[in-house]
Amino acid sequence: MREIIKKIKNRKLVIGVIGLGYVGLPLSILFAKKKFKIIGFDIDKKKIKSLCNQRSYIERISKSDIKILSKSSSFTSNFGLISKCDVIIITVPTPLTKNQLPDLHYVKSCLKQIFPFIKKNQTIILESTSYPGTTRELIGNKLKSKFHIGKELFVGFSSERIDPGLNEDKIHLVPKVVSGYSDKCLKIVSEIYRSIFNSVVKSESLEVAEFSKLLENVYRSVNIGFINEMKMIADKMQLDIFEIIKVSSTKPFGFRTFHPGPGIGGHCIPIDPMYLYWKSKQLNYNAEFIKLSKETNFKVLNFVVKKINKLQKKIKIPSKKIKILILGMSYKKNLDDIRESSSIKLIKKLLNLNFRYVDYSDPHISKTNINSINYKKKSINLTIKNLKKYHITLLMTDHDKFNYKKIYQYSNTIIDCRGKFKVGDKVIRA
Template identity: 55%
Template sequence: MNFYDNFKSRLKSKKIAVGVIGMGYVGLPLAILAAKKNFRVFGYERDSHRFKMLNKRKSYFTNIPSNSLNVFSKKTKFFKRFSNISECDILIICLPTPLKKNRPDLSHIVSSINLIAPKLRKGQLLILESTSYPGTTREKICEKLNSKFNLGKDFFVGFSSERINPGINDKKIDKIPKVVSGYSHKCLNLCVKFYKNLFNHIVKARSLEHAEFSKLLENIYRSVNIGFINEMKFIADRFNLDIFEILSLSNTKPYGFSRFDPGPGVGGHCIPIDPQYLYWKSVEKGFNPEFIKLSAKINLDVTKFIYSKIVSRTKKIKKNKSNIKILILGIAYKKNLDDIRASAPVRLIDYLLDKKFKFVNYSDPFISSCEFTQNKNKNSVKLSSQILKKTDIVILATDHDKFNYNFIKKYSRFIIDCRGKYNLDKKIVRG
């Protein structure tokens, strides 16, 4: 049997099932897109809460409304286990790749491959979309399956980097150019033919490693530039100048300048975590990447910069840690989301609690409760004129659109603005 030609024929008529392993920030939008394009979709999700929500066709992400899941027809099914994995023609792995003790943690990918490997059959296409260091697809997937299949002939493997920006392009990921790669020429061709059904523009990579590296480069580019601008914020502060006004001036140049804004630090997965994958692998290869290390340090140093502003204010109003009241506005890592992965505002609250500040609260319209350092659970404070009047320092950390910024300014005593929402005056400083 010619598995390659057979796959192409079935793909053309869409008589195939697409299995998405991991229905998180990457997998759920991808599954929705595949269903929109009339593919039969099987979603695999181990988390019990998510699994129940999927079967009720309800979203568990604020940036993806539940009505987006209406596209899932009767031929869309969800599973907690991999018992029927052989029914899938295409398998797309969209699992998390966190850090563990500053080292890549590929346990989610490795354990899933180990579980599905005995159930895989000839003629399937397996694609990794999880972000990792160059060589991951070849080392963790191809080498594992080489003993069972003749890769490129009776089983096909590819890598394609996800480019989902939560809260920004979830509903239009098909408009974002899609980088694809394959273990062999035939693997690449099948990946291209499949993704052409979903995405408007396909970009072929020469190898699995080129595609994997390109994804990390995209994220490190942002990390380095945000780190650079955060350092410029530190310097501008020494000159008693406003970094946001400086950026607005620089941004009028029509060439050679791309604007990045400072903030309370970085969060999510792409910027604080993904660069460390390439850093670790580079060190293993005998090269120490200074830009990656330095930008990560600077982006973490923003917490200390904000802390210095807090200390300065406490001295000015002659209050100490035991009775000063601090309110953090927004703890999600970016605006209009309920996502606190590696959140800089959460780090700031943990830092303040570690420094023995007793009255630190937060208000976030998307996150009702959160657990902080020393197992301290806090609930979101509902903003009111009374709350703001009683608070000594308000810190604007995440600039959600739901905040009433005029109201906040009117009733706040003192604001540390990390997002450039306000012009500087006697009661507003940059953080």
């Protein structure tokens, strides 16, 4: 253990990062900036090719950062190179099945591929979000058949706290939660992350650290679900929820502002809470808040569809002919990220309801291809001519790059899901 800690302090460790996506790539860059050698692994050969050519495939990660990473790194789909690594950090996706159950096949496949190449004195850390017990049950139980964990091999879990579009280049400023399979594992995992993060928070167990990550995201899911429900109640009363929030937020204690929207997107809010919900069901406990918030956050999309239908009837244009322009395809403002995008879900609903003219505009996403509904479109330029030709302009994602003054002036009718416009003759809140 002392030898490993010495290598950490001398920057002599080789860090292997498996999964070079929204978590793995910023983490690799941070290690590279701190003078560690990186081997990046990914089964997506397009990502490997891009990195080898010093190109970024995530809009908000700059080419200059990729160049810094490339100086001390290599990128590969060959998992045999795991044997060259001192530390192996797993940042693969943890999605849900069609039945909304935890889908850990990426984690399991990763372990199967790297298992033959794991050797003594390596440290394996899971950063992928999952239910409490995953690290111990999936990783620990598999590895202890071959190694004495805590003496020959070290295992830990550390939750990622990346806020997409806001802190990819500042993740070292966010306190880093760490945990270990044993005390020695915790010591080593702590030293690894202390070398790149300003603050490290030690958890007393793997399970506490895993639960804490889910708690952070369930907290957001429940509060977003709550404010979305308040929006629908306010609408029944013909009140503007954004004006209500503005007044409520003047209270300096006991209130934290959450904003409603047309649904939830990304990985954290739609997916992560269901991992805890599933785990609680295994313990014969029904987590009602988690279930209700998820249902509410999906129900709000039907609320948006009803607004479209109501407006369509008012202007007396059949669904086959009415032209709709969706502003924002990404799940969150100022991102090129469409994971669990509410806009995509809305487009699917509209096409199933026989709407035929549904276009979109997004300054961060030039093309969209939804194979399941044969939707292949390019982003529409927001010219005066284009804005005038759509019967409904629907604001789904409030990108800063949108010219809201121009959109207001030249759109026929706006359905605003983000509170950017004042409700009036041509603006409807949804």
